[in-house]
Structures are given as structure tokens and as C-alpha cells.
Amino acid sequence: MKVLVVGSGGREHALVWALRRSPQVEEIHIAPGNGGTGDIATNVAISAEDVPALVEYAQGQRFDLTVIGPEIPLALGLSDALREAGLCVFGPSREAARIESSKVFSKDFMRENRIPTAEYATFRDYDAASGYLAEHPAPIWVKASGLAAGKGAIGCHTDQEARDALNQIMWERAFGEAGDEVVIEECLEGQEVSVLAFSDGKTVVPMILSQDHKAAYDGDVGPNTGGMGCYAPAPLIDDAMMERIKGEVLQVTVDAMRRQGTPYMGVLYAGMMISGDDFKVLEFNCRFGDPETQVILPLLETDLVSVLEACIDGELDRVALRWSDQTCVCVVMASDGYPGSYERGCEISGLEAAAQLPDTVVFHAGSRRDGDRVLTNGGRVLGVTAWADDLSTAIDRAYQAVEVIHWPGAMFRRDIGAKGLRAQGATL
Structure with a gap:
């Protein structure tokens, strides 16, 4: 199987990494990719937002599957254009993607369908x-x-x-x-949790829960970011509440989308606020989360290709998702100044040393290659990810890798996973 992944972030690196583990996949291209994806896929110098060029390239290469990572190409209608060209693609249509691309549409949709929200x-x-x-x-x-x-x-x-x-x-x-x-x-109070689910337009299958850390600095202070770290599974929802969220939020959404003529096929991501036995939806996203993907996919034991194809074929009810019993943690290393202005072009050292650590992988985001060097090329630069039998050990492993990676001004939070430990009665 020949696969195209669209995007350049840590999420897309994680998708390529997970797809590479499938025995069905022989070749992966990524457009445009980053400084790390070229090690396991072919980077293609086409912007994720250049819909005509991506369709032309996909047709010429005759990909068996295209997986769209970021929200912008989905909002631009890339999945629609690829389908019109007769290609197999995973990701919602432009109209369905409005659930993220327009917060006004999303909030009105929730109100109309009695989905609990602020x-x-x-x-x-x-x-x-x-x-x-x-x-x-x-x-x-x-x-x-x-x-x-x-x-x-x-x-x-x-x-x-x-x-x-x-x-x-x-x-x-x-x-x-x-x-x-x-x-x-x-303003809602409580614990935030990310609930991601696969959808084929009829059936919804949740993934394991994860908890992102949006604020730039320790203790959840500072400006909002794209996400400074994550861990999974997050011990914040019991099975009974998960069933309620599946029925009252995820299934309601997919059913309503289908009724209005915009069936939802792809990943449906509900950002939730949990307070006691109550929950409300903060936002919907129309794709895999970043950095949630970096902690969810390493724990997925089912072949990712089989899951994506089941969604595309409308047969998700025939696939059983299997998950590892381990815990995964991702610590984002960012450029100094992020999410504001920051310098690019700083040389990154220590990547080889981090790669030698057990059960650890470094997913690249804002990085680029310059000969044998890897340079910073964005705000969120790396997602340093590790897994273990328990959360405390996974946290320790991730930060051990963080400590061997260096560039001038590298910044990161030091409390990723602390909320999970507190929920378990432990501390960092």
C-alpha cells in the first residue's frame, strides 16, 4: 500500500510512525513533512494548504490512501477534492469540518442539538x-x-x-x-479532557482518553498554545461517564451531521470540561489532536490502516480497537517566546542520544534539515514521547529524553502528567 500523509507537525510525524508499523504499508510520502519525517517517509515540498498541487501529486502517484492531518486543508476542502478525483481519503468534508473551522457554527450546532456546552x-x-x-x-x-x-x-x-x-x-x-x-x-471550571473518536458517518468509536496542557507555563498559567504536552490514558472519566459522553455528545453529533446532509467521516475530537458528574463540550475539532495523537497512537495495538479503511468504507462497527495497558507521555519542547514571536534556525543537539533511550520517540514538528544538521523552524519544535507500565515512569522517561536535547532558548513545561498523578493520589 502507498500512503500520503498531509501536514508538517508532530501529529503528522506520529501518524507516519504509526502507519509505518502496519504490515499493509510499503511506501509513505508526506507533504510537506519536517526535519524528522524524512527518516521514515519521503518528504514532498508541497504546502498542506495547496489543494490543487496536492490533488495533482496524489493523482500522479496513485496513492491507495491519503490521511489529512491539519484542520486548514480540511477547511479548504482537500478531502472533497481528492474524493472528486477518485482517490481514497481519510478526513471529513469541508462542510463537516465547519464543526471546527467556525466556532459560531459549532456553538449553534451544539445548542440546536442539545449538546451540553457553556x-x-x-x-x-x-x-x-x-x-x-x-x-x-x-x-x-x-x-x-x-x-x-x-x-x-x-x-x-x-x-x-x-x-x-x-x-x-x-x-x-x-x-x-x-x-x-x-x-x-x-468560564467553566473543572478538569479538561480530550475525547477523540473514529467515525464512519454512522458508528462512533472513542479512543483512549488523553489530557492536553494548553497553557504555556507550569501550573496552567500564561497564554494559550497549541498544546505543551499530553498524557494518556487520563484517569478522569469512569466507564459510565464515558458511555454518557459517547451517547449524548459523540453519537448525537454524528447523527445530526448525517441528517443535515454532511455525514462526518474522520476523527471527531471533543474537548470536554469535567466537573464532578457533570460535563460540557468546550470545543469540537475535526481531526486528530496535537499533541494528543503523539500519546494515543503509540498505545494503539490495532492496525491503524485497518481502522482508517473501516471508517472510509462505513464498516467501523466491524473493527475492535485494542489498546496497550501502558501509559504514554509527550512533553513539547518549544522555541523561546512561543506562542509569541520566536527565533528560527537554532541547531538542535542531542537527538541521537534521545533516540537511544528505551521506549522513547521524538516526534518532530517545527524543525527542518540543513545537511546533517537539524534546525528549529517553528514554535512547537519537538514532542518528546515515552511510554511505560505506569504514569510516573513514563513521565520520568520523557523528561530524561528532554534533558539530553538542547538548543538556545528551548522551553518546556515541567509538570506534564502531574494532574494525572494527583488523580491517582501521587505527585511529581
Whole structure:
């Protein structure tokens, strides 16, 4: 089997790594890839957002399967274009992907289908939004409706922070057209958990739970990021609550999508807030999470290709997902200044030493090759991932690898997995 993966992040490196383990896969190309993916796949210099070029390349190479990683090409209709060209592709249509590409659509969809979520209001007019903030004191969330690489949701602890966030999104245009419309949302309290599921348009099969760490700094402080680390499985939901989430959130969503003529085939990702026996949906995403993918796929024992093909063929109910009993942890190493401005082109050392550590893999994201050197080329640079029989050991292994990797200004959180340990009655 010949496979094309679209994207350049740590999620896509993890997808290539997992696909490479399948006995069905003989050849993998990735467009455009990064400084690490070239070791196990063929990097192709085509942007993940260049839909015509990707379709032309996929047709010429006659790929048996294309897997789309990021949300932007899905929102641009890449999956639709590939299907129209007669190619086999995993990922939702452009219309179905609106569940992530438009927060306004997503929130209205949840309200219409009685999916539990935070109270909210939407605005295209700055003055109206400002007036709403005056009547709804902090803490509150101000969110750009469109895609903003995970940075368009701003949690505001004071009324001034809320006004500043609104100015940043709608007046200063920090996220461009993504901020044409905003969602202002109540602040929920509890534990966040990522619930990802495979869907074939009818059947929904959840993956193991994971917990991302969105804030830039230890203790969940600082600006929101694309994710600074993750662990799985997250011991935050029991089987009874998982069944409720599957029935009241995931299945309801897929059923409603099918009824409105936009069947959902791909990964459905629900970001949840858990408080006691209650849960609400914070957001939907239309793809594998990043860095959730980096901790989920190493624990998947079922052949990933078989799962993806079952989704495409509408036969997911015939596949049983098998998971390892181990625990996996990913620590993101980022460039100094992320999620703001940062320097590129710093040489990374220690990758070979990290690769020698047991049950450890370094997934690349913002990196590039320059001859024999690997250089930083983005905000989130590496996802240092390790697995073990228990969470504490997996954390130790991941940080042992982090400590041998260096470049000027490398930053990372030191508390990834601490919430899981506390849930188990332990500490870092």
C-alpha cells in the first residue's frame, strides 16, 4: 500500500510512525513533512494548504490512501477534492469540518442539538460585543470564530483582560479573518479532557482518553498554545461517564451531521470540561489532536490502516480497537517566546542520544534539515514521547529524553502528567 500523509507537525510525524508499523504499508510520502519525517517517509515540498498541487501529486502517484492531518486543508476542502478525483481519503468534508473551522457554527450546532456546552453569545459588531462584556463580568472567554492555530481562544480573568482580548481579535486583527466574528463564552471550571473518536458517518468509536496542557507555563498559567504536552490514558472519566459522553455528545453529533446532509467521516475530537458528574463540550475539532495523537497512537495495538479503511468504507462497527495497558507521555519542547514571536534556525543537539533511550520517540514538528544538521523552524519544535507500565515512569522517561536535547532558548513545561498523578493520589 502507498500512503500520503498531509501536514508538517508532530501529529503528522506520529501518524507516519504509526502507519509505518502496519504490515499493509510499503511506501509513505508526506507533504510537506519536517526535519524528522524524512527518516521514515519521503518528504514532498508541497504546502498542506495547496489543494490543487496536492490533488495533482496524489493523482500522479496513485496513492491507495491519503490521511489529512491539519484542520486548514480540511477547511479548504482537500478531502472533497481528492474524493472528486477518485482517490481514497481519510478526513471529513469541508462542510463537516465547519464543526471546527467556525466556532459560531459549532456553538449553534451544539445548542440546536442539545449538546451540553457553556453559555455564549456571538458577535460581528465590535460595539455590540463590547456592550455584552460590560454586562458579563470576568472570568470569561473571548474567542475568534475562525481557525487560529489553537491561539484564538483567550481566557480572561479580569474585565480589562476581556476588553483587551476583544480589541486584539476584532480591532487589531491579530488573527486576521478568523476574528471577523467572535464567541464570548462563560468560564467553566473543572478538569479538561480530550475525547477523540473514529467515525464512519454512522458508528462512533472513542479512543483512549488523553489530557492536553494548553497553557504555556507550569501550573496552567500564561497564554494559550497549541498544546505543551499530553498524557494518556487520563484517569478522569469512569466507564459510565464515558458511555454518557459517547451517547449524548459523540453519537448525537454524528447523527445530526448525517441528517443535515454532511455525514462526518474522520476523527471527531471533543474537548470536554469535567466537573464532578457533570460535563460540557468546550470545543469540537475535526481531526486528530496535537499533541494528543503523539500519546494515543503509540498505545494503539490495532492496525491503524485497518481502522482508517473501516471508517472510509462505513464498516467501523466491524473493527475492535485494542489498546496497550501502558501509559504514554509527550512533553513539547518549544522555541523561546512561543506562542509569541520566536527565533528560527537554532541547531538542535542531542537527538541521537534521545533516540537511544528505551521506549522513547521524538516526534518532530517545527524543525527542518540543513545537511546533517537539524534546525528549529517553528514554535512547537519537538514532542518528546515515552511510554511505560505506569504514569510516573513514563513521565520520568520523557523528561530524561528532554534533558539530553538542547538548543538556545528551548522551553518546556515541567509538570506534564502531574494532574494525572494527583488523580491517582501521587505527585511529581
